[in-house]
Amino acid sequence: MTIEASDAGGNGASAVVSAAASDGVPDSRDAVNARKSRWSAVLDWARSPWLALRTEYLQMNGSTPWFVPALSGSAIVVALLGTVVVVRAYRRRQDVQKGRVGINASAGTDPAAAQRTRRAAYRTRAPDAERLSEFGQDSEVERSISQHARTERSEKRLSVGHTCPKHIAFRVDMSVADIKAETQRIIAEERALAEHISSLYELVRGGAPLLKPPLDFDHTFQLWADMEAKHAARRSSVTFPSFVSPHSDIRAASVEAQRELAKLDVELSSRADVYRVLRPIADEYEIQLRDALRRQRSSLHAPVASRESRREQLRHKRESILEQAAHDQDYDDFGRQTPLGAQAAAALGLTLEHVRYMRFTVRDLERHGAHLDDQLRERLVDLRTRIADLCIEYQRNLNEENTRLWFSAEELAGMSPTFLEGLRSRPNPAKPEELEFEVTLKYPHYFPIMKHCSVEETRRILEKLFHSRCVPENVFLLEETVRLRDEAAKLLGYPSHAAFVLEMRMANSPENVEAFLHRLSKRLDKAAHAELSELRRLKRKDNLERYGVLLGLEPDNEIRMWDLRYYMTKYEEQQLQIDHTKIAEYFPLERVLSNMLDIYQELLGLRFVHLTQGQRWHEDVRLFEVRDAQNAALLGYFYLDLHPREGKYGHAAVWPLQPSCVRPSKVQETTAPRGKVATPSTGTSHVHHASETATNALQLNAMHSADGERQVPVAAMVANLSKSSGGRPSLLRHEEVVTLFHEFGHVMHHLCSKPRFARFSGTRVERDFVEAPSQMLENWCWDRQALERLSGHYERLAPRTPRDDGQSESAGAGAGTGGALVPEPLPSTLIERLQQTRRCLIALQTRRQIVLALFDQALHHAPTREKLEREYGADRRNSRSRSRSRASGHRNSQQQQQQQQQLSSSSEMLVDGIDTAELLALLQRRIGLVPMTPGTHMGASFGHLMSGYDAQYYGYLWSEVYACDMYAQAFADQPLDPKAGYRYRQLVLAPGGSRGANEILHDFLGREPHEDAFFRLRGL
């Protein structure tokens, strides 16, 4: 899963490169005056001996000899130069020590045009009064805010580590006051920019020429893009702590910041006054682009040069371009990024990415109702603000969920001693000589117990609580959100929220998504039923062994939700004779991590450096620098925050903290000279790979991302893997290894992307494509060669094979003994069995995904809902009158259970009175084949629906189609081939969202994608 800031709002992600801290403001007037007086003192001092000499000479001879003024003058010059050097060095040192010097440190002294200085005002991290007044910000407020921030700067230790690499503008040491102040600054600056653009309307209305300053791209769209680029890291600095900060007050302040910024996004992305300036400009560009395109095409038909030989030479080339052009007429040349489109855009001084950015910005405004009349727009803003609030509330409830249960060792039968050792324990009150263990509903506790605990009652209690997490509060929040989303979509003229969302996705329409899910479900039907009866057989056998047959009555052999994982695991263990606990012994966290990083480095041509001094938000967090393996160019940074903590985000996800883009201050230089066709820059591309990757697409890509002046991306990967403790390494289950690989794939997507605009950085691609690059990289966790490299028994050693040479040291207990022994890699019999587990019970697992995806679609698209009801026979209960209690806050589990019982069904919800619990139960029964436990409602903890995956959960399955296709085509034969890996990095990861996913796929595959590999993996 990746987490994005608002995808729809134009201001979602953005960033700052300047490492200037807020107190590192460039010289104010006072400082200049102080410096002047220092200079005159220095001058006097340098002059004094020569003045004395002159006086003496005058006394002796009565006149000044010619050499005295000359000597005196040159001495002054020398002294001045010396002083300048010393003072500069001293100041520089001080700046470095204070962390003031950043990439933009020279911006203040850059003798660029006045226009650039004006623009720099937007970029300033800590605006001074003079700059702000330009856009009418209240500098008094600003001053009082920073005053407040200084006085309240926390006494607590907010971060660990010493320095923050200067390219990281994202800050980890924000106190509550810092967060508040910075949020207010961001809001003020973004509003000021909107005001500025709005003020251009007088010119537009007065008929000022469009596409000429200040009504051209540079003075409108570019300013917006610059702000996005500069603000993203600042926004992350105030919003990210809500997920990871160890301090609850900081988390709370950060949630508040999220709320305020979400509100700001809603406001800015629906500003009609901004829209009425930008729309005519964009329209004029579209007209001119089409004109240029027509000219490009007709010039292809123009009479050719007189010389016969030249004509011959060119004939073939022209023909092929014409052929391409004829083909392109069916497409949109700018949207599809054809060479002709690129040339037409270049004629206007733009790249195709500029055109895309312009279109996306206008489209985002329209999708937020900026074009609607005031009344409708205000209603829309109300709805969006409310929705954003509800989503944040929902997520916070989930993050803060803190149920704790105590189980005796007997109740946890089946769990390994290692697992029990990792739990908190206390003497059992019932039997003081025994221990009892604390279990939470966090993943590292819940999933192992659901898989291995042989006590059905324990599983039943846990499953029920797990799928009832936050029910009292969150069911209401979800249903209310769904209702508001529907209203908002209809206000904009869409039939449903899903239709509104999917318009911008690969899938395009709810009908396509539904058809895809149904097609998949049908094809899996037979296999799923067969798999389920295998599980029933196991349970029956289990029950017979345990209880025998009493009076000819058999116990309940039906598979329940709490049985599902247990018997799936059991089936796998028996069928494939696989023991995941044994396999986990080959995957000690530290070794897996370092080997995984090695594989990624080799495959993608990267180099990672662990920065032990870098500033972090908790001592568990690690910071890495990423460089290109070929030319050592800095590509970015990533944080790994892998272990659970109280109050921390409970799943695994990646946050892009700072986007990859061309640095705002340099955009001007790299786009100049305007009006010329840019030559594809070979830039930093690797010479020895260049021939393989020099496709048309790559050239186009290079054209608009001249390297060198980039803002480097920063990402954070957050997971909840148990920590190594007491000399015993944390052993990862294979599925955790897969998750690690998957999430790290998102990190790589973010770090390898090289778009021009922050708007298209890294994972900001179509949501139903975003998982594909990561899912493809999961394949390495199933490949023999990669598994051998990844694994290493935490105790046992084996003779070193030649391949092991040069591998990094392992943290496994047996490592470091040196000589010819290395940790024993996963034996090939186990690898084979492990590989077989991939297909084991895959129909049931995929069906579960389909249930969730259809639930999501049904919530957000009424026709899907109706169709499902028709198809699966709506056996809705008529218990529609039960009231719903929604007291929130208390997490007392007894009270929670009472509330759930009251909750199980009701009708006041949703547009046409469908109960979400009932809907989910229906799908789970008919498609998932195992009934939902009464009283539970997974919708209350289905975070995806409230964090940007609404109407898009299908994306996991959808993008897997592409992941399978890409892997089968490019890697299946040689998974660790660095050439293929490099090509993947360049063609799939590098564009980020600057090109459409369909195009990216087409370039990489060399054909249209198809579903074959996806079904093959499922044995179909």
Ligand SMILES: [Zn+2]
């Ligand atoms: Zn993901």
